[in-house]
Structures are given as C-alpha cells and as structure tokens.
Amino acid sequence: MKTDWRLVRRIEDRNVMLQHAKFGRFIAGICGVIMQGGAFLFSIAKAIKTTTIIVDNETLTMYPMTCPIYSKIIDTRFSPVNEIALVTQFLSTFIVSCSTVGGCSLAAVFAMHACGQLNVLYVWLHELTESVKEENVAERKLATIVEHHLRVLNFISCIESIMHKISLVELMGCTINMCLLGYYCIMAWEAFDAAKITSYIIVYLSMAFNIFIFCYIGQIITEQCEHVGEMAYTTNWYKLHHTTARNFVLIIARSSNIIKITAGKLFQLSIATFGDVIKTSVVYLNLLRTMTM
Incomplete structure (x- = not known):
C-alpha cells in the first residue's frame, strides 16, 4: 500500500485514492463504535441491575456476572471478589472486541485501497484513447495499465490469503451467537426483562453488522474486478491502432477470471451470503426453540 501511494504522481489519481482511503477509515471507525459499543452496552446492561441473595440467613447484594463463572473455583457472591470478577470480564470483553474490530477494520482498509487502485x-483506460495519433505513447500507456492491473490483482490475492481464515471464524461464530442471542431474547421476553432484551438486541445487531461488513467487502471487490473488463470494452479502443487495440482482449480475458474473497475457501463473501447467514441463524433458532419448549 505504501508503494502504491509512492508510485502515483498525478493529483487526480491521488484524489481518487484519498477518497477511497477516507471511506475505508470511515468504515473502520463505524466498526469500532458499533462493536465496542455493543459489547460494553451488553456488559453494562447485564451488570447494572443488582440482585439480592441470602447466604446463611444474611441478605447480600451483588452485581450479576456478564458471563457465568464456575462457583466452586471462584465465589463471586461476596465483595470485593464480585467487583474484581466484573471488572476482569469487562477487560476481557474489551480485548475480544478489539480483535474483532481489528480484523474487520483491516479488511475494510485493504478492500477500499484495492478499489481505489x-x-x-478506470481513469487510465478512459484516457488511453487520447493518444491515438502517437502509437508508441499509447503502447507504453497500455503496458503501464496491464502492469498496474496485475499489481492490483496480486494485492487482492494477498487480501484473500490473509482474511479468509478470519472471515470464516467471524462468519461461523457470529452465526452461532446470533442464534443463541435470539433464543435468549425470546426467553427474556416471557419474563419481560427490559434490560436483558435491550442488551441482547444490541449485541445481535452489532454481530449482524460485523458479518455485513465482511460480505459487503467481498461483494464490492468482485464487482470492481468485473468492471475492469467492462471499462476496457466501452473505451474508444477502435480509434487505436489495431495492434494496440488487440491487446484489450488480454485485459478483458484477465478480468473475467475474478479473484473472490472467501471465508475459509468455502463460502464466497457477498450480499447473498449475508442473507444466507441471517436465514441460517433463524433456522437454528427455530430448531433450538422447538427442542426446549
């Protein structure tokens, strides 16, 4: 990415790259706010309401844990163990959320950089026909375009090799968590516990947004790669010398072989995949509700 910024000299090209870089940072910021906010709001909503317990004819007040703790190892009913365990769970939630935000932000920044390139x-392809009278200039520009195209495709291959494992973990984990959160929300609805219902809905939406970002990134990269061939065909290639125009066939043929962003080399990330994940989580939710009710 650093080399790409150094290679671009023209202000117009830098503005195009800068626009996509800003959008990538915007997506990364939104991911951080929604995911960290969802995790902390869930933790606060779970722990904000104290519960009363009776131990040896003594009434005690404690904060409920965000995640249950095995009581035979650590008894969190008494202070200050209760507060220490609660703070520890807050910190662990922050660390886990940071790893998720980091993976999602990296994917967004990488994808937007590839789209900018x-x-x-596209701009270079559109400007290529301006060198009609100078055949040597047109051939040099076309060679630069082909080299740049191969460089971008290589970068997208690197994104796939880096992100496919992270995408699979997020896709599978969020699908299972969304199923369980929906089940817990139904259980809390019967008792009409507003705090629990709100916390479950917030985390559910943050995980759905997380999956949507990965699927959106895969979709937009696929569309942009396909658009290279369309741009090559719709330029005024017929105005160029026939030996130069013939090379457009190579660009169109290479753009038809799309590098897809996948989850674990198993599922292609796209908007259709996002819909399938939502439907799968609902199916698992109905199965779980049928088995327990």
Missing part, C-alpha cells in the same frame, strides 16, 4: 485504472 482499480478506479485509478
């Missing part, structure tokens, strides 16, 4: 390529 492809949009620069």
